[in-house]
Amino acid sequence: QVQLVESGGGLVQPGGSLTLSCAASESTFSSRAVRWYRQPPGQAREWVAGLGTYGDINYLDAVRGRFTISRDNDKKMTYLQMTNLKIEDTGVYYCYLGPDIWGQGTLVTVSS
Numbered sequence: 388q389v390q391l392v393e394s395g396g397g398l399v400q401p402g403g404s405l406t407l408s409c410a411a412s413e414s415t416f417s418s419r420a421v422r423w424y425r426q427p428p429g430q431a432r433e434w435v436a437g438l439g440t441y442g443d444i445n446y447l448d449a450v451r452g453r454f455t456i457s458r459d460n461d462k463k464m465t466y467l468q469m470t471n472l473k474i475e476d477t478g479v480y481y482c483y484l485g486p487d488i489w490g491q492g493t494l495v496t497v498s499s
Contacts, residue, residue, distance in 0.1 A: 389413045389488050396480065396493030399472055403497075407467040409482030409490055417460035420485040423467045425495075427478040435480070436467060450476070472497045 395407040413419065420439045426432040436456040437445045444456060455468040465482055477497045482490040 389484070391482050391484055391488060391490035393480070393482055393490040393493040396495045398496045398498065400499055401472060401474055401497055403472050404468070404470045405472060405495060406469065407480055407482070407493060407495070409465045409467075411463045411465070411484055411488075413463065413484060413488070416463040416484070421456070421458055421465040422483040422485075423456060423465075424481045424483060425476075425478040426481070426492075427475070430478075432481070438465070469495075474498065 390412045392410045393407060395405060397405065399405050418440055420437060422437040423435045424432050425435050435447050435450055436454055438456045438458055446454060453469065453471045458465045469476065474497050477495060479492040479494050481492045
Protein backbone atom coordinates (compact mmCIF):
# COMPACT_ATOMS: atom_id res chain seq x y z
CA GLN A 388 0.00 0.00 0.00
CA VAL A 389 2.92 2.32 0.68
CA GLN A 390 4.81 3.36 -2.43
CA LEU A 391 7.82 5.58 -3.07
CA VAL A 392 8.41 6.83 -6.60
CA GLU A 393 11.81 8.33 -7.40
CA SER A 394 12.81 10.58 -10.26
CA GLY A 395 15.61 12.90 -11.30
CA GLY A 396 18.48 10.52 -11.95
CA GLY A 397 20.59 10.76 -15.04
CA LEU A 398 23.97 11.61 -16.47
CA VAL A 399 25.82 14.69 -15.25
CA GLN A 400 29.35 16.00 -15.64
CA PRO A 401 31.68 16.40 -12.66
CA GLY A 402 30.96 19.67 -10.92
CA GLY A 403 27.38 19.65 -12.11
CA SER A 404 24.15 19.57 -10.16
CA LEU A 405 21.19 17.25 -9.98
CA THR A 406 18.08 17.06 -7.83
CA LEU A 407 16.40 13.79 -6.96
CA SER A 408 12.74 13.64 -5.97
CA CYS A 409 10.76 10.99 -4.15
CA ALA A 410 6.98 10.99 -3.92
CA ALA A 411 5.24 9.02 -1.19
CA SER A 412 1.73 7.65 -1.08
CA GLU A 413 1.82 7.18 2.69
CA SER A 414 -0.84 9.20 4.48
CA THR A 415 1.31 9.46 7.62
CA PHE A 416 4.31 10.80 5.71
CA SER A 417 4.81 13.77 8.03
CA SER A 418 5.36 11.50 11.03
CA ARG A 419 8.07 9.42 9.35
CA ALA A 420 11.78 10.04 8.97
CA VAL A 421 13.18 10.17 5.44
CA ARG A 422 16.60 9.12 4.25
CA TRP A 423 18.60 8.78 1.08
CA TYR A 424 20.97 5.91 0.37
CA ARG A 425 23.19 5.09 -2.56
CA GLN A 426 24.87 2.00 -3.94
CA PRO A 427 27.97 2.54 -6.09
CA PRO A 428 28.67 -0.06 -8.77
CA GLY A 429 29.99 -3.25 -7.20
CA GLN A 430 29.71 -1.87 -3.68
CA ALA A 431 27.33 -2.12 -0.76
CA ARG A 432 24.51 0.29 -0.20
CA GLU A 433 25.43 3.20 2.07
CA TRP A 434 23.49 5.84 3.90
CA VAL A 435 23.83 9.35 2.48
CA ALA A 436 21.47 11.73 4.27
CA GLY A 437 18.62 11.74 6.74
CA LEU A 438 15.91 14.16 7.79
CA GLY A 439 13.78 13.56 10.84
CA THR A 440 10.27 14.69 11.58
CA TYR A 441 11.47 17.67 13.61
CA GLY A 442 13.98 19.02 11.10
CA ASP A 443 17.07 17.21 12.35
CA ILE A 444 19.46 16.64 9.45
CA ASN A 445 22.54 14.45 9.09
CA TYR A 446 24.85 13.76 6.16
CA LEU A 447 27.53 11.35 5.15
CA ASP A 448 30.85 13.18 5.57
CA ALA A 449 31.68 12.72 1.90
CA VAL A 450 28.61 14.69 0.79
CA ARG A 451 28.29 17.28 3.55
CA GLY A 452 28.32 20.79 2.09
CA ARG A 453 27.41 19.52 -1.37
CA PHE A 454 24.12 17.67 -0.84
CA THR A 455 20.93 19.00 0.72
CA ILE A 456 18.06 16.84 1.91
CA SER A 457 14.62 18.38 2.31
CA ARG A 458 10.99 17.40 2.63
CA ASP A 459 7.59 18.86 1.85
CA ASN A 460 5.00 17.26 4.07
CA ASP A 461 2.06 18.86 2.26
CA LYS A 462 3.19 17.32 -1.02
CA LYS A 463 4.50 14.13 0.64
CA MET A 464 7.82 14.60 -1.11
CA THR A 465 11.47 14.34 -0.19
CA TYR A 466 14.32 15.78 -2.23
CA LEU A 467 18.05 15.35 -2.47
CA GLN A 468 19.75 18.35 -4.05
CA MET A 469 23.23 17.48 -5.23
CA THR A 470 25.83 20.04 -6.26
CA ASN A 471 29.49 19.90 -7.22
CA LEU A 472 29.04 16.26 -8.14
CA LYS A 473 32.07 14.01 -8.21
CA ILE A 474 32.74 10.79 -10.10
CA GLU A 475 32.61 8.88 -6.83
CA ASP A 476 29.01 10.03 -6.36
CA THR A 477 27.98 7.65 -9.13
CA GLY A 478 25.53 4.99 -8.06
CA VAL A 479 21.93 3.98 -7.66
CA TYR A 480 20.19 6.32 -5.24
CA TYR A 481 17.31 5.17 -3.07
CA CYS A 482 14.87 7.12 -0.96
CA TYR A 483 13.71 5.63 2.30
CA LEU A 484 10.70 6.22 4.51
CA GLY A 485 10.63 4.97 8.07
CA PRO A 486 10.32 2.40 9.35
CA ASP A 487 11.30 0.27 6.34
CA ILE A 488 9.95 1.50 3.02
CA TRP A 489 12.27 1.81 0.02
CA GLY A 490 12.04 3.40 -3.38
CA GLN A 491 12.97 1.50 -6.52
CA GLY A 492 16.21 3.41 -7.02
CA THR A 493 17.34 5.87 -9.66
CA LEU A 494 20.74 5.82 -11.35
CA VAL A 495 23.03 8.81 -11.07
CA THR A 496 26.07 8.72 -13.32
CA VAL A 497 28.75 11.37 -12.93
CA SER A 498 31.10 11.23 -15.87
CA SER A 499 32.98 13.46 -18.28
